[in-house]
Amino acid sequence: MAQSLTSHRPGLAIALKLSSVLLFAVMSALIKASSDAVPPGEAVFFRSLFAIPVILIWIAARGELRSGLVTERPMMHFWRGVIGTSSMGLIFAGLGLLPLPEVTAIDYATPMLVLVLAAVMLGEKIRLIRISAVVIGMVGVLIMLWPRLGSTTADSAATLGAMLILGATALKALVQIHIRRMVETERTSAIVFYFSSTAALLALLTIPFGWVMPDALTATQLVMAGLVGGGAQILLTSSYRFAPASMLTPYEYSSMLFAILIGFLWFDEAPTLIMLAGAALVIAGNVLVAWREHQLGLTRAKVRAVSDPKG
Known part of the structure; x- marks a missing residue:
């Protein structure tokens, strides 16, 4: 029944996907705007804590408040939280050092790394087409990183941000590999809820490293980042209920348009031609992977629906 609904509502799925991509871009901008005032660990706390009420409302609306949070493997949630929280902290730190479009472009390398890790850790076979896609994507990443690494005059802060x-x-790629194992026994609602809860708790460990009392504007930005991020995660998850991941994957790259627009209007940032060229290669590699997976029938909608896009 659910599969039939999925195949007949692609328009809704695309609308939900694009909305989630836009909200994730807005969330990143809110974190970037507050990056000069609060440390990354504190931003992770706000992002995670204020996503929890949104997630709980969503779970309750689906009638899963009691059954949806039951877990058979709590330690898997813990390790997913540790890895995902670390990734989120690094992204939030990088947002304060790099233009928003550049952060978005480098993040596109995640699917490439998932393929490599899947081959190494899960024994999945990757043949010529997907190997070629990985090579194309990695060349794109190197092109984007080269101005940060290949010049003696490169700005040290931006170089650190790229790293x-x-x-x-x-x-993030490691998280997705971990989630592939989790979905065998764990519900999507449990994975989403326990990640935000674990991330909020782990972020408290960074208090000794310089948390500050944010002013009203910064506090509002951080709270909004949590609410918007929680809403974006729900829209992303919901989109995969109405269409396969292979169909929705290309719409992920609308995030570059949103990042460029927000970066220019909010932060007076403009993408360079080198960054755009590298991003184009990474996107081409990812689209090739998506096409190949569609051909092979290897869609992984459930995994992508609960992955940790941009924190």
């Missing part, structure tokens, strides 16, 4: 985002991307 932080690249590290976050690797951890």
Whole structure:
């Protein structure tokens, strides 16, 4: 029954997907706007804590408030939280050092790294087409990173930011591999809820490293980041109930348009031609992977629906 509904509501799925991508871009902008005032660990706390009420309302609306939070493997949620929280912290730190479009572009490397980790950790076979896609994507990443790494005059803060985002991307790929195992026994609602809860608790461990009392504007931005991020996660999850992941994957790259627009209007940032060229190659590699997975029937909608996009 659910599968029939999925195949007949692609328009709704696309609308939900695009809305989630836009909200994630807004969330990143809110975190970036507050990055000069609060440390990354504090931003992770607000982002995670204020997403929880939104997630609980969503779970209750689905009638899963009692059954949806039952877990058979609590330690898997813990380790998913540790890895995901680390990735979120690195992304939030990088947002304060790099233009928003550049952060978005580097983050596109995640699916490439998922393929590599799946082959190494899960024994999945990747053949010529997907190997070629990984190579294309990695060349794109190197093109984007080269101005940060290949010049003696490169800004040290921006170089650090690029490394932080690249590290976050690797951890996000590891999270997706971990979730592939979790979905065998755990509900989507449990994975989403326990991640936000674990992330909020783990973020408290960073208090000794310099938390501050935010002013009214900064506090509002942080609270809104949590609410918007929680809403974006729900829209993303819901989109995969109405269409397969292979169909929705290309719409993920609308985030570059949103990032460029928000970056220009809010932060007076403009993407460079080198960054756009590298991003184009990474997107091409990802689209090739999506096409190949569609051909093979290897859609992973459930995994992507509960993954940790941009924190």
